[in-house]
Structures are given as C-alpha cells and as structure tokens.
Amino acid sequence: MTPSLGHYLALGGLLFLAGIFGALTRRNVVGILMSIELMFNAANINLAAFNHFLHPAGALGMTMALFIIAVAAAEVVVGLALVLAIYRNANSVYVEEFNLLKG
Amino acid sequence: MIPAIAFYLLAAVTVASAVLVVTLRNTVHCALALGICLASVAGIFANLGADFLFAGQLLIYVGGIAVLMTFVVMLLGRASDMHNRQVNQQWAAALLICAITGTGLWHAARVYLHVTKAAAGGPTTRAIGLLMLGDLAIPFELISLVLIAALLGAIFFSHAERP
Numbered sequence: 001m002t003p004s005l006g007h008y009l010a011l012g013g014l015l016f017l018a019g020i021f022g023a024l025t026r027r028n029v030v031g032i033l034m035s036i037e038l039m040f041n042a043a044n045i046n047l048a049a050f051n052h053f054l055h056p057a058g059a060l061g062m063t064m065a066l067f068i069i070a071v072a073a074a075e076v077v078v079g080l081a082l083v084l085a086i087y088r089n090a091n092s093v094y095v096e097e098f099n100l101l102k103g
Numbered sequence: 104m105i106p107a108i109a110f111y112l113l114a115a116v117t118v119a120s121a122v123l124v125v126t127l128r129n130t131v132h133c134a135l136a137l138g139i140c141l142a143s144v145a146g147i148f149a150n151l152g153a154d155f156l157f158a159g160q161l162l163i164y165v166g167g168i169a170v171l172m173t174f175v176v177m178l179l180g181r182a183s184d185m186h187n188r189q190v191n192q193q194w195a196a197a198l199l200i201c202a203i204t205g206t207g208l209w210h211a212a213r214v215y216l217h218v219t220k221a222a223a224g225g226p227t228t229r230a231i232g233l234l235m236l237g238d239l240a241i242p243f244e245l246i247s248l249v250l251i252a253a254l255l256g257a258i259f260f261s262h263a264e265r266p
Contacts, residue, residue, distance in 0.1 A: 003110045006216030011114045011147070013208035015121050015140075017201045022125030024197035025190040030130060030176055034137050037168060038121050041144045044156075052151040053218050059230035062156050063239060066231065069163050070246045074253035076168050080175045081260040088263065093179050096191070 008049035016042035027094045029086075033079050040072045110150050116143040128189050130176045138169035155228045 015038055022035030044065040051061025083093075090098055120140040127133045145160040235243045 002107045002219055004216055005218040006212050006214075007110070007114075008147075008151070009212035009215055010209070011117065013205065013212055014118050015144075016208065017205050018118070018121040018125050020204060021194075021197050021201050024200065025194050026125065027187075027189055027191050028130055028180075030172065030179065031125070031133060031189065034124055034133060034172060037137065037164075037172075038124060038140065041141065041164075044160075045144060045147055048148055048151045048153045048156055052153070053215075053220060056220075059227050059234055062153050062227060063231050063234045065153075065156055066159055067239075067242060067246060069159055071249065073163055073168060074249050076171065077253050077257045078260070080171060081257040083175065084178065085260045087179050094187075 005049055005053040008053075009046060012042040012045040012049070015039075015045065027096065029083050029093055029095050029098075030080075032095065033076060033083070037072065037076065040068060044068055106150055109146070113143045113146040113150065116140075117147065126190075130180065130189070131173070134169065134173040134176045137172060138165060141165050141169055152224045153227060155231050 019035045019038030019042060022038065023032050026032050026035060047061040047065040047068070051059065055061065086098060087093060090100070092098075117140055120136045120143065123136040124133050124140060127136060141160065141164040145157050145165065148157040148160055
C-alpha cells in the first residue's frame with residue numbers, strides 16, 4: 001500500500017504528540033529543548049508532505065521548512081547558552097528549581 | 104514498492120526514537136536517540152523527493168543541533184542525576200492533552216488519507232534558490248539578521264564573568 005498524504009500527516013502528528021508530551025513532563029531543561037526540536041521536525045514533515053502531494057511543481061513548502069530549520073538552529077543556540085548561564089547560577093538542570101522570580 | 108517499504112520503516116524508527124527521547128532516564132541516551140530521530144526524518148524528506156531539505160536536515164540538525172545537544176548534556180549535571188526521576192508528576196494530565204490534540208490532528212489528517220498523486224521526481228534546488236532570491240528575498244535577509252542576533256546572544260549569555 002503506497003503511503004498517501006494522510007500517512008505523512010499522521011507521522012507528523014505522532015512526532016508532534018511525542019514532543020508535546022516531553023515538553024510537558026520532562027524535568028530536565030535540555031530534555032524540554034529536545035522535545036521542542038521534535039515538534040519543529042513534525043511541522044517540517046507536514047510542510048514537505050503538503051508540498052510533495054498538493055503542489056508538486058512549486059517549492060514554497062520546502063523553502064518554508066528551510067526557514068524553520070534556520071530559526072530552530074538560532075533558537076537552540078540561544079536556548080542552550082541560556083541553559084548554561086542558568087546552570088552556573090542555580091547549579092541545577094531541573095526546571096522546578098528555577099523559581100528565582102517566584103514571589 | 105521500495106519507497107513504501109522505506110517510508111514505513113523510517114516512520115517506525117522515527118516514532119520509536121521520538122518516544123525514547125521523551126521517556127529515557129539517561130539524558131545522554133536521549134541525545135543519541137534525538138540524533139537517530141533527526142536522521143530518520145531526513146530519510147522521510149528524501150522519500151518525499153525533497154533533496155535539498157534532506158541535505159539541510161542532515162547538515163544542520165544531525166551535524167549541528169544533535170552534536171550541540173550532546174555537548175551541553177555532557178557539560179551539565181552530575182552523576183547523581185542518573186538516579187533522579189526525569190519526569191514530573193503531571194504525566195496523566197500531559198497524556199490527556201496529548202489525547203485531545205491527537206484526536207484533533209487525526210480528524211485533520213484523515214481528510215487527506217486518499218491523496219496519493221505521486222509527483223514527478225527531480226532536483227528541487229533550483230526552484231528553492233529562485234524562491235529565496237525572488238519572492239522570499241526579504242524573509243531570507245531577515246533570517247540572516249536572526250542568525251547574527253542568535254550568534255551575538257549566545258556569546259553574550261555564555262560568557263563567564265571573571266571574578
């Protein structure tokens with residue numbers, strides 16, 4: 001059975017669900033960043049699949065996925081630098097201990 | 104036939120390694136599973152005929168982000184983290200949110216379950232390049248601005264103050 005557009009969308013949805021579950025339940029802040037990367041990839045799969053099946057002559061979906069990859073790279077670089085800075089101050093990687101601003 | 108088998112194999116590897124990323128206890132193993140997941144997503148892109156996206160995914164995600172994650176995981180934390188629980192108590196609520204979101208996504212995805220028109224394969228790099236220097240020239244320049252800002256921000260935040 002050849003995979004249809006719905007199969008690719010279902011794969012993207014499963015990847016997104018795994019990412020959302022990880023972002024909600026991980027305690028480790030690096031784990032949360034990894035889960036966010038999974039969600040970015042789910043969106044990229046959907047964009048490439050829509051491009052391939054619904055508009056095969058164009059390349060707008062793939063170009064948008066490339067933009068998402070660039071923004072994700074910028075996000076993860078700044079995020080990991082922030083994580084290192086927080087780790088130097090709080091000496092912990094668990095998000096429930098980052099409560100310096102809590103009143 | 105071969106692309107269909109490749110798709111199902113790659114999809115299985117992708118979903119299995121994504122579940123490993125969010126459930127494993129050892130964060131180094133999570134980073135390795137993330138690398139596998141990103142590489143198999145690159146395979147999905149190749150299966151979709153997106154050759155430039157495949158190369159970009161391998162270069163930036165597998166070669167850059169996964170390696171960076173591994174470095175940071177090895178820089179952070181202590182050995183005692185291996186024995187700590189890595190998930191909080193809200194997993195039931197998170198599963199509920201996942202179920203609701205999954206139902207919505209499934210109702211959106213099954214509309215397209217019978218769209219199978221296969222596109223003619225061919226190189227896509229020329230079309231992407233023409234788009235980036237034509238219609239999307241301003242977003243393309245803005246992305247380079249964002250990357251410069253991210254570079255400066257990373258240097259600023261990770262710079263350790265000398266005592």
